[in-house]
Amino acid sequence: MPLASPLTGVVPPVCTPLTPEGEVDTASLARLVEHLIAGGVHGLFALGSTSEVAYLTDAQRATALETVVATAAGRVPVLAGVIDTTTARVVEHARTAARLGADALVATAPFYTRTHAKEIAGHFRTLRAAVDLPLFAYDIPVAVHSKLTPGLVRELAEDGTLAGLKDSSGDEGALRRLLVGLGGREGRAAGPAPGFAVLTGSELTVDAALLAGCDGVVPGIGNVDPAGYVRLYDAARAGDLELAAKEQERLVELFGMVDCGPESDMGRSSSALGSFKAALWLLGIVDCRATARPQIPLDDDSVAEVAARLRGAGLVPVR
Amino acid sequence: MPLASPLTGVVPPVCTPLTPEGEVDTASLARLVEHLIAGGVHGLFALGSTSEVAYLTDAQRATALETVVATAAGRVPVLAGVIDTTTARVVEHARTAARLGADALVATAPFYTRTHAKEIAGHFRTLRAAVDLPLFAYDIPVAVHSKLTPGLVRELAEDGTLAGLKDSSGDEGALRRLLVGLGGREGRAAGPAPGFAVLTGSELTVDAALLAGCDGVVPGIGNVDPAGYVRLYDAARAGDLELAAKEQERLVELFGMVDCGPESDMGRSSSALGSFKAALWLLGIVDCRATARPQIPLDDDSVAEVAARLRGAGLVPVR
């Protein structure tokens, strides 16, 4: 399906439920997609960082994307992460994603290797030329260890390389500079890149991002409470920022689950991904809360903390 | 003068004008203070990073603080930065600041040496016990290379060590978690640290910070356009976030001056500080736009760019 221009709304990065053996659990994934669509989301981002894309083999990635596309069945657009180290590898993922029915691609700057702004620009341009799907840049320095500057993003927005940005940099000042450079809250449509979408991945400050002029949000914890983010988004769009902020505060409390895993035992990324999956399991949406290797599973105390966070946010565990 | 509890409003970090010989230009500094107070600011932060505190000798720091205190003359409170590597050195600055009439102190975590959360907590507690003035923690990882976690700040807020936080971390997600932990937008007064002030130093996202529940802002470019930040603050307090965002966007454009200095010649900090001083010189507020050594002076092209930014924001250079 063609993407709205710009893409707007709540576009959660879809978790990839696994079986106890570590394979993609397509039945659970289909239920999760239904849960998200029922929550009112405006799009789905498959194979993102929250989807554990970095932990999935190519075959598993394909299975996950196929399941999301098939379940969405055109009700909402599906963006596909094409996450790999450099251009040739990313182009291969992009071709696969196009073949499997993705509506748009999401790619990071090169990683593992040290890179440079000119190389990053070439990377996105080559990718855009190779596969004819709308391309989103994924700015995630915590993973790739370089930052997409507002100047570079704007250049690639203006020349049509990029259809949008998913900003997970946490650098809200740079994001604001980009938004103002694109025309600001009221001038974007008459600005240098009218159809360019700016989506924030900073799920704790979505009300603020929408106030600043962002078009949408890609919230990891939106897997757990998609309806909450939709309410937040709708309130902000309707101009009721007080209500949006109130909903955001509830979601901030819920988000506290990401620290449930002990720091002595596991990385912060594993704790966060584990907590989202534990929440989905507690809510009865997925059958198993396993995360991919080599992540350490959450212990029972951590899962109990997730359950408490759910209850605190008005969500009801069924296990 | 006693500080409001919590401290609220616009509290710019006051630039320290220098003579061509590199000494504190007290006449220019007094004019700058009057310019800020005329702009409606609610407090003054002397000897902050934007004040070039790291470049000033102890004697110069004293001269600057005395001038700010004397010129303010009780019309607004004066917070004094006590910036040094570790506890004993900071305590000395704090005693001097108290003697010179500061109304509150602002201190960072230890730097130069590698530190630890328990050591940071001890640092602030020792400082609070040594000098009886309200104490603000200054979270500025770009300078001190450690981050004050929301948990640590909350602990020091609850036990009365800290009267507030100046958050220049740029980590708006962590800031939101702190604010929610303190009770959120509506629950702060009944929360665990009712008088604790949360001030943002992220001058490009002040509308968003006020929406999130921050009490005020410490904007470097507020030296140049204090009235703009006061309008932004007043609009947000009055619930008119649309107006606040519009003002914020104008200030984001103005802020673009910080990149006027060529990257091949100078650090980004020097470019920013140089641009603020060039703007104050162009506006006729200070007599000389020199920055302290070893910073590289801005060239004429850079100053012309600053002038263009001023005009673009509706401010009128007089030189």
Place this chain on the structure above:
Amino acid sequence: MPLASPLTGVVPPVCTPLTPEGEVDTASLARLVEHLIAGGVHGLFALGSTSEVAYLTDAQRATALETVVATAAGRVPVLAGVIDTTTARVVEHARTAARLGADALVATAPFYTRTHAKEIAGHFRTLRAAVDLPLFAYDIPVAVHSKLTPGLVRELAEDGTLAGLKDSSGDEGALRRLLVGLGGREGRAAGPAPGFAVLTGSELTVDAALLAGCDGVVPGIGNVDPAGYVRLYDAARAGDLELAAKEQERLVELFGMVDCGPESDMGRSSSALGSFKAALWLLGIVDCRATARPQIPLDDDSVAEVAARLRGAGLVPVR
């Protein structure tokens, strides 16, 4: 072929020559392997960082490894890099490498995702259990943004998970602590992990590393001058450290080629890889000096600088 225990000597990471179209140039690669073996190297490391492994598709990786294995033809062992983000993906590369005839595997810690020591340990253990080939840990924080601590490496050496370490961390102090912990220069054979090989990737300080007790070296610029590194190694093994240091100094001068590409145009990694390939092209070993996308090609001035470095080190360009 079975690996020596421990593996010793000069084991260069083999560059992957490309055609102008960006495909693996197997004829040039075979010539390069012959050049290295003729230089006296003791092993070959295919699909390392210097091999542009992060830029090659899976099919290209297979072609490169097959060519190296076939050309080496059992004269020296072939280690294969299995570089990918996390366990499941690395296991797939490892199975392929085993099938294609690699004699050992070289794997990094997980990257892209934030990780943890316990997860890294699990990663290596799972990999070792999945594919029955000697496993080397590749410590390269500049690429993966975590450091393998001496304690972790020693634990995995003692329990038999690891057959060796390729240390490209540049942290010579930590390396010395590891070596001393394993028994030191004279006590390794009677120490806790007698067959464990410690190879340094710090090609500018190989004399020092051999003095400290390292077993060998994996020098990127060993592609260009393998015989030089073999002389260095032989001198050190014979106890003539003066001669080793003299050879090392010549190689340090030669290594200066890595900075030939302008910093304004390209990353440092691209400049280094481009210079190695330019040198191999100038020496007539490979047909084309292209590097993989999105790296920026070296300009003619840069190539001239490479040629000057070759001549300065006594090597003779033929183009």
Place this chain on the structure above:
Amino acid sequence: MPLASPLTGVVPPVCTPLTPEGEVDTASLARLVEHLIAGGVHGLFALGSTSEVAYLTDAQRATALETVVATAAGRVPVLAGVIDTTTARVVEHARTAARLGADALVATAPFYTRTHAKEIAGHFRTLRAAVDLPLFAYDIPVAVHSKLTPGLVRELAEDGTLAGLKDSSGDEGALRRLLVGLGGREGRAAGPAPGFAVLTGSELTVDAALLAGCDGVVPGIGNVDPAGYVRLYDAARAGDLELAAKEQERLVELFGMVDCGPESDMGRSSSALGSFKAALWLLGIVDCRATARPQIPLDDDSVAEVAARLRGAGLVPVR
């Protein structure tokens, strides 16, 4: 006293013993200086990082320097650290150090503020012009968060700004490039900066540094075992690198004391400084093992571990 040109040998950074109240214990400090001179050291570095310079007030710094100068009494030269954020502050420390009888100055790049190579060069040049004492650059990225490049150091060596370098960067490859650029192991005297001294602060790889052509070493743990480092240095100078390496290995084992403090309680810097002081106390050289605030004191278990390390290295605790 005039410094040798270049300065050579073992130049430990002298610990600053404190009283239980946190003041400089001059009697203990004098004993420590005698211990170091008796151990055969070739110079003393007062007010370095290991001296807790970042924790001492200006008055305490003066007391410490005066004590070291008076006790050394011209037997060995005294280098004084002039550690502060930027030029004007460092110049003040330099004037004080000159007045108190220091034979040379040791300064870092600016810190707290973000800096730039051109600003660093100006910083050292201004400092050299302001105070007429030999000036050493102190490259310590872990503290100041910028690295002095070999090119910058060489430029400042060639133009006479710097008399030497104390390299605590841990970047042995960059150090080797500098040494080779200055003429290498045999060509330094006929090179571009013949009197320039290169001292390593990497105390675990001193044998390797001397092999590479370094002139001397500034070992923190040389406070505890100065005679060991002198033996190491003498062996390397006499060409007996095997003996040097053996001594180095013993010192690496001894150095293990730096990790005695629990990571959950204190920074790694505090643990290391605490272990050195505990060792000096156990050896009966200083009266109190206190470190400056806000460092956490070592607990008894940690001190016992220090004692075990001493015994393991053949040193005999008297407490």
